[in-house]
Amino acid sequence: MAPSYYSNARTMSSSPPTLLSRLISALPSGLSAQMQRLFDSQNGGYSSVSTAHTPHLPRSLRRLERSFHPRKLLSLPHVFIAVWVVLLLWGERWVFRSSVEDCRWENWERWPKEATPHHLVFIADPQLIDAHSYPGRPWPLDKFTVLHTDNYMKRSYISLQEQLHPDTIFFLGDLFDGGREWKTAHGNTQDPSWANGLRPSGEQVYVDTWGKRYGEDYWLHEYDRFGRIFYDFWNLKGLDPNPWQRGRKIISTLPGNHDLGFGQQVKIPIRNRFETYFGEGNRVDVIGNHTFVSIDAVSLSAGGAEHATKELTQPVEDFLANVQSLKRKAVQRELSIQAGQEKVLQYVHKVEDLENVDFSHLPTLDPGPSGPELPTVLLTHVPLYREPGTPCGPMREHWPPETPPKGQTSPVFPDHRNAISISKGYQYQNVLSEQDSVNLVHDVGNVKAVFSGDDHDYCEIVHPENKNSAREITVKSTSWAMGVRKPGFLLFSMWNPIDASGQPLYSTPSGHGSTATTMESHLCLLPDQLGIFIRYLILLVLTLLTLTIRAILVPILNLSHFSSPPSPTTSSNNDFPLLPTTQKREPTEERESHRSSNSSSNNIQNLNLAPRSSAARTRSVSPAKGYGLPASQVRFATLPLINAAGYNPRWDEGKSNGSSGPIFDFVGNGNGAGKREKEAVPLKGIKLVWREAWTSIWRVAWVVICVYLWLAYYG
Structure with missing residues (x-):
């Protein structure tokens, strides 16, 4: 044989x-x-x-070849890896694209076929998570929260740019969460003595730490972080605007109470820093043949307060005193640009005494009260006042409207659960005061629509006549950490064709009445991040449970092993070691017949591992000659095979050949001496179950973690 x-x-x-x-x-x-x-x-x-x-x-x-064997690749742990990869791609990428894709402009706009509307997006309350948000949260969890909130907004914003490519984006305040807390390089930003004790107790204990650790450098880091999320991807789909639009704008000048504070607690150095990097909070813009007026409502709210200063309220008061003229000049400049002849203010060059100058008749671009005016849109971070219990409508997430009684067609009033609460506290006030709201709408004039933030949830109401019957929409927060399961942003489409004098040429019937409208809006909801985490958790429990049950069933049902068998100290299956090895066996029938044809004394002598002479060691010899063994008993050892049940067939082979125990290999050490090594003992019972469970779970875990970290790192 x-x-x-x-x-x-x-x-x-x-x-x-x-x-x-x-x-x-x-x-x-x-x-x-x-x-x-x-x-x-x-x-x-x-x-x-x-x-x-x-x-x-x-x-x-x-080993690599065995790992990529088709049977190994189609094993249960690898099936779970594939499921995890698909779920991670869905939860970290695909779900954002699909959510924003459902909000495409053509899906909800009702303009005529020949219309060329201006597309605008309102983003409210990103409130970048920082040291102020969760001061007591431990290190791994707070970093995880910052990473996921930033990635959530970045992915949403990237999908917005890719799928919608708006012409203009307006931010409605609260760009940072703790911007009002970080001290400036110059000026005093400490709380005044009269404000002692106003902070919540949970926040007061961290004030000293914030003053020592977080300052101008930290604020600049947050400013750069805001830019990496929103500014870096502004031109993701190119610089070109939509047809018949003059250009694209991104405007983030409107401050919120988390950026500056509220009312008399606004600090001048902090406001100066914000306006230095973002621009003045009070401004007028003509966009899509509509006039947008932005108001620093948090500074406006300081008017008439006990500790307010003139320096604090003067800028917004001066702006409102001249806002009508600013609006007319902005409209006149827009009309001249559309006509191809932009007007520039020019003065007569002459020298005259200061006492004789007539300041009441200076040259100006203001055409006067009779000049053309475009529909006005008011932007304020804090919503305008409304009666307590005014319902916010069915798209509010916190509480749906109460069901009206049978036969009633109008909403239930008051509906306190569905309404914005009329309340205030440290550094916040849910709505402006009634007097400030009425005066604001009156001073701005011709207000057709109002957009606000601050509340984090959606709210849509129509104000009474003292606020020009303007429709106000409070925009949802775009961050999933602001108390809403489904964040969002507001799409705003405008189409107002006008002639050279600013008079409208066409308008569509409003969906809210018989009056004409030049504006349409649509709430675009973003994915439910908490729901995504719940899906991850369900699959995690299912993965651990399934792989553990399979490991238990491996020795019971003789299932194939996912874990590799324990490696012995000798070479593995189909390996040929660098050193020749011999094997000692009990004689079989064939070996007995073979031995009968030879002398018994020669075989006994050949089994003795006699040392070789120095001459013999200097020349190459075959294993049979070099180690004193007959050729029939020399072979190269291979790794003992482990069958699916975890047993070594060669163990049984030794017993079937008449031996009393396992087979041993003699490994030559080059000097004629031999070293005996046992074959690996097969795993049984709990050790086999533990090895299978650990190997399969770890295989799934490290692949899934690597995929997740890659997706998280690249946002």
Whole structure:
């Protein structure tokens, strides 16, 4: 009977070529020859196994080959890896694109076919999470919160730019969460003595720490962080505006109470810093043939307060005193640009005494009260006043409107659950005072629509006549950390074709009455981040439970092992060690017949591992001659095979051959001496279950973690 080595060689050479064998056969001829010589040396100088089909690969390559075997790839842990990758791609990427794609302009606009509307987006209360948001939250959790809120807004904003490509974006305040707390490089930003005790107790304990650790540098870091989320992706789809639009704008000048504070607690140095980097909070813009008036409502609210100063309220008061003239001049400049002849203010060059100058008749671009006027849109961070219990409508997330009694068609009033609460506290006030609201609408004039933020949830109401019956929409926060499950932003479409004098040429009927409208809006909801986390948690529990149950069933049902068998100290399956090895067996019937044809004394002498002479050690000899063994008893050891049940078939082979125990290998050490090593003991019971559970769970875990970190790192 031929030795088992040659039998094994024939089996290997007849097997089909594997992926790695094809790769090695494709190497250049010189490199292939070197690898062949290496494999032959590992084979003790014999090249009986065909490397064209199954080369004698190094152990690391063979392990890699076994890992990519189709049966291993289609195992249960790898199925879970595939499910996790798909879920992560959905929860971190695809769900944002699909949510914004549903809000495409053509899906809800009702303009005529020939219309070329201006597309604008309102973003409210991003409130970047910082040290002020969750001061007591431990280190890993607070970093995780910052990472996910930033990524959430960045992904939403990228999808907005890719899918909608608006012409203009307005931010409605509260760009930062703790912007009012971080001290400036110049000026006093400490709380005045009269404000002691006004802070909530949970915040007061951190004031000293904030004053020492967070200052101008920290605020500038937050400013850069805001830019990396929103400014960096503004031109993601190019600079070109939509057809017949003059350009694209992004305006983030409107301050909120978290940026400056509220009312008499606004600090001048903090406001100066905000306006230095973002621009003045009070401004007039003509966009899409509509006039937008932005108001610093948090500073306006200081008027008449006990501790207010003139320096604090003067800018907004001066702006409102001249806002009508500013509006007319902005409209006149827009009309001149559309006509191709932009007007520039010019003065007569002459010298005259200061006492004789007539300041009441200075040149101006203001055409006067009779000049053209466009529909006015008022922007304020704090909503205008309304009666307590005024319902916000069905799109408010916190509480849906109460069901009206049978036969009543109008909403229930008052509906306190569905309404914005009329309340105030430290550094906030849910709505402006009634007098400030009425005066604001009157001073601005011709207010058709109002857009505000601050509340974090959606609210839509129509004001009474003392506020020009203006429709106000409070825009949802765009951050998932602001107390709403589904954040969002507001799409605003404007189409107001006018002639050279500013008179409208066309208007569509309003969906809210018989009056004409030049504006349409649509609430675009973003994904439910908490719902995404819940899906992750469900799949995590399912993964752990399923893989643990499978590990328990492996020894019970003789399932195939996912974990590799424990590696013995000898070479692995199909390996050919660098040193030749011999094996001692109990004689079988064939060996008995073979031994009967030879002398008994010669066989006994050959089994003695006699040391070689110095001359013999200097020349190459075969294993049979060098170690004093007959050729029939010399072979190269291979890794003991572990079957699906976790047992070693060669263990049983030794017993079937008449031996009383396992088979041992003698490994030559080059000096004629031998070292016996046992085969690996098969795992059984709880050890096998533990190895299967740990290996499969860890395989899924590290791949999923790597995919998640990659998605998180690239936003």
